[in-house]
Amino acid sequence: MKMFLQMLMVGIALFPFGQGLRAGVLEDVMKGKATVIDMTYPLNEKNAYWPVWPYTPFKYEVIANFKKDRVFSGKYSTPEHLGTHLDAPNHFEEGLPSVDQIPFEELIGPAVVIDVTDKVERDADYILSPSDILLWEKDNGQIPEGAIVLLNTGWSKRWHDYDGYKNFDKKGSMHFPGYSKGAAHFLITKRNIKGIGIDTLSGDCGTSTDFQVHHTINAAGKFIVENVANLDKLPSKGATLIIAPIKIEGGSGGQCRIWAILPELPPTTYPK
Numbered sequence: 169m170k171m172f173l174q175m176l177m178v179g180i181a182l183f184p185f186g187q188g189l190r191a192g193v194l195e196d197v198m199k200g201k202a203t204v205i206d207m208t209y210p211l212n213e214k215n216a217y218w219p220v221w222p223y224t225p226f227k228y229e230v231i232a233n234f235k236k237d238r239v240f241s242g243k244y245s246t247p248e249h250l251g252t253h254l255d256a257p258n259h260f261e262e263g264l265p266s267v268d269q270i271p272f273e274e275l276i277g278p279a280v281v282i283d284v285t286d287k288v289e290r291d292a293d294y295i296l297s298p299s300d301i302l303l304w305e306k307d308n309g310q311i312p313e314g315a316i317v318l319l320n321t322g323w324s325k326r327w328h329d330y331d332g333y334k335n336f337d338k339k340g341s342m343h344f345p346g347y348s349k350g351a352a353h354f355l356i357t358k359r360n361i362k363g364i365g366i367d368t369l370s371g372d373c374g375t376s377t378d379f380q381v382h383h384t385i386n387a388a389g390k391f392i393v394e395n396v397a398n399l400d401k402l403p404s405k406g407a408t409l410i411i412a413p414i415k416i417e418g419g420s421g422g423q424c425r426i427w428a429i430l431p432e433l434p435p436t437t438y439p440k
């Protein structure tokens with residue numbers, strides 16, 4: 169672990185600063201001077217996954233236990249697109265990089281958190297518009313170079329209610345919020361982002377049938393992280409995100425661990 173962090177630090181040192189990443193942020197983590205928020209849901213059989221055949225739930229089985237085998241070990245199976253996971257560029261666009269081919273420097277960046285929870289409370293089908301992004305920029309300044317943009321829709325409140333999370337209507341269409349194609353296009357063409365994320369099943373809204381957000385983001389060689397946890401705990405800006413996806417050779421995506429690093433400790437943990 170120590171070596172991994174040292175390698176991260178070397179990586180960070182090679183970055184040009186002034187891109188939203190602050191020098192020494194990982195050093196702060198190692199010295200216990202930063203707050204780390206885990207943005208990942210634990211994997212279990214209740215995890216949300218794309219609810220279409222032949223996608224299946226997460227399955228975990230104990231294959232050795234202490235009583236019988238004097239060792240504990242398990243095995244698991246899961247679709248790539250289950251729980252907190254990443255969609256690689258090859259998910260919606262043929263011939264683009266798979267999950268194992270995304271370089272580390274694309275998976276670390278300043279987090280931009282756009283909060284649309286009010287709008288989603290009034291309309292479960294709400295889609296983020298380019299004007300919502302401009303509104304965020306009015307308060308926070310322009311989205312920094314290399315940002316990972318995260319949409320906080322408030323949908324995480326439904327995480328433990330899987331039916332409510334999918335929110336199917338009687339006609340078989342899901343209803344949950346997402347990005348608009350226009351917003352995705354704006355982030356790709358007018359800003360230089362590394363990827364986007366959301367606290368729902370998909371970057372596209374639940375009613376989408378053409379997955380234009382996925383196509384727009386993936387075609388640009390960028391990723392989407394879905395079912396992101398704890399977005400309500402992040403500030404609008406100032407956090408650094410680290411995304412660590414599973415390395416499935418040729419995979420279209422897969423489960424990932426996501427950490428957000430806040431540069432300071434919460435006020436209650438400051439020494440008196």
Ligand SMILES: [Zn+2]
Nearest residue numbers: 249254255394
């Ligand atoms: Zn996915």
